[in-house]
Amino acid sequence: MLFDRRVPCGAGRDRYQSRSQASAGAPVPLPSCAVGATSRRRMTAAALARLPSCAVGWWRHPPYPGSCRASPSPRLGLSACAAGTSAPGPAGDLVAGEVLNKVPVAIGMTPRLYSYILEHTREPEVLRQLREATAAVSGAHMQITPEQGALLALLVELIGARRVVEVGVFTGYSSTAMAMALPPDGRLVALDRDERPLELARRFWAQAGLADRVELRVGPALDSLGQLLARDGPGSYDMAFIDADKRSYDQYYELLLKLVRPGGLIAIDNTLFFGRVVEPEPNDKAAIALRDLNAKLLADPRVSVSLVPIGDGMTLCRRR
Numbered sequence: 190m191l192f193d194r195r196v197p198c199g200a201g202r203d204r205y206q207s208r209s210q211a212s213a214g215a216p217v218p219l220p221s222c223a224v225g226a227t228s229r230r231r232m233t234a235a236a237l238a239r240l241p242s243c244a245v246g247w248w249r250h251p252p253y254p255g256s257c258r259a260s261p262s263p264r265l266g267l268s269a270c271a272a273g274t275s276a277p278g279p280a281g282d283l284v285a286g287e288v289l290n291k292v293p294v295a296i297g298m299t300p301r302l303y304s305y306i307l308e309h310t311r312e313p314e315v316l317r318q319l320r321e322a323t324a325a326v327s328g329a330h331m332q333i334t335p336e337q338g339a340l341l342a343l344l345v346e347l348i349g350a351r352r353v354v355e356v357g358v359f360t361g362y363s364s365t366a367m368a369m370a371l372p373p374d375g376r377l378v379a380l381d382r383d384e385r386p387l388e389l390a391r392r393f394w395a396q397a398g399l400a401d402r403v404e405l406r407v408g409p410a411l412d413s414l415g416q417l418l419a420r421d422g423p424g425s426y427d428m429a430f431i432d433a434d435k436r437s438y439d440q441y442y443e444l445l446l447k448l449v450r451p452g453g454l455i456a457i458d459n460t461l462f463f464g465r466v467v468e469p470e471p472n473d474k475a476a477i478a479l480r481d482l483n484a485k486l487l488a489d490p491r492v493s494v495s496l497v498p499i500g501d502g503m504t505l506c507r508r509r
């Protein structure tokens with residue numbers, strides 16, 4: 190039975206159930222690459238422990254009961270799968286350009302290679318702890334991946350950013366990654382409308398010694414961006430990261446083009462949107478919004494642009 194990757198289930202672990210299986214709760218075969226990786230025990234225990242739940246739900250959270258022998262511990266999921274009865278997935282389950290949970294399967298990407306990438310990604314201890322804490326939170330799959338965090342931090346350093354604005358904070362992984370890369374007098378303004386996950390964000394900003402560096406504004410991000418524009422003026426930010434409700438991305442982008450200085454950077458997450466931008470279904474408004482934004486960015490003379498196939502796709506726009 191083939192997977193239907195277009196089912197927009199809420200939780201990451203259910204994301205790739207087929208429509209009929211999602212409703213019937215029937216088992217779905219593991220993708221062939223995941224089965225191969227698990228059965229050959231290619232990933233070390235250390236590598237597995239570092240896998241983000243958002244990125245590698247297949248290994249840490251089998252997508253259906255019985256796909257491999259149930260493991261009491263997510264960290265033991267791999268060896269449990271290896272000893273279990275996973276049926277081989279259909280040939281060609283995952284191909285170049287398609288999606289393995291939050292990891293787009295670019296040409297040559299395999300579970301082993303992704304594991305290698307994580308092994309060679311610097312993730313500060315505080316971010317590792319935040320990722321672990323977030324794994325227990327509803328919506329944990331929304332968190333950016335560790336290698337995205339490292340890239341965002343590097344970009345902050347590269348452009349010498351002092352003022353950063355983030356749209357979509359959740360439990361604070363990306364804001365913490367960027368704020369840690371700021372100079373001591375730098376400032377990150379974090380925008381989110383949902384108080385619940387922000388409790389973790391606040392706790393980890395404090396733990397990372399960033400409490401004075403982060404300004405949190407709770408409310409609809411469009412309102413907050415308008416307020417920032419009025420308070421701080423056009424061109425007053427060096428960098429922005431957009432990672433909130435997809436249908437408002439274009440409006441965020443337009444406001445941020447005003448807020449960010451010429452030469453500044455706007456990074457936009459989820460621009461591959463689990464592969465659904467390629468051929469969105471008519472009622473998939475988020476995928477359509479991102480497809481339209483990608484087309485607009487490609488032709489937008491106000492920015493230099495690069496769609497980077499990292500995480501769920503992250504487009505970098507340098508304001509000209």
Ligand SMILES: C[S@@+](CC[C@H](N)C(=O)[O-])C[C@H]1O[C@@H](n2cnc3c(N)ncnc32)[C@H](O)[C@@H]1O
Pocket residue numbers: 331332333356357358359360361362363364380381382383386408409410411432433434437
């Ligand atoms: C994908 S998560 C952000 C993940 C975060 N960047 C990270 O790395 O952990 C999206 C966040 O956007 C917030 N959000 C969605 N729509 C919003 C809106 N209109 N205004 C403000 N925040 C919004 C949600 O509450 C959620 O916390």
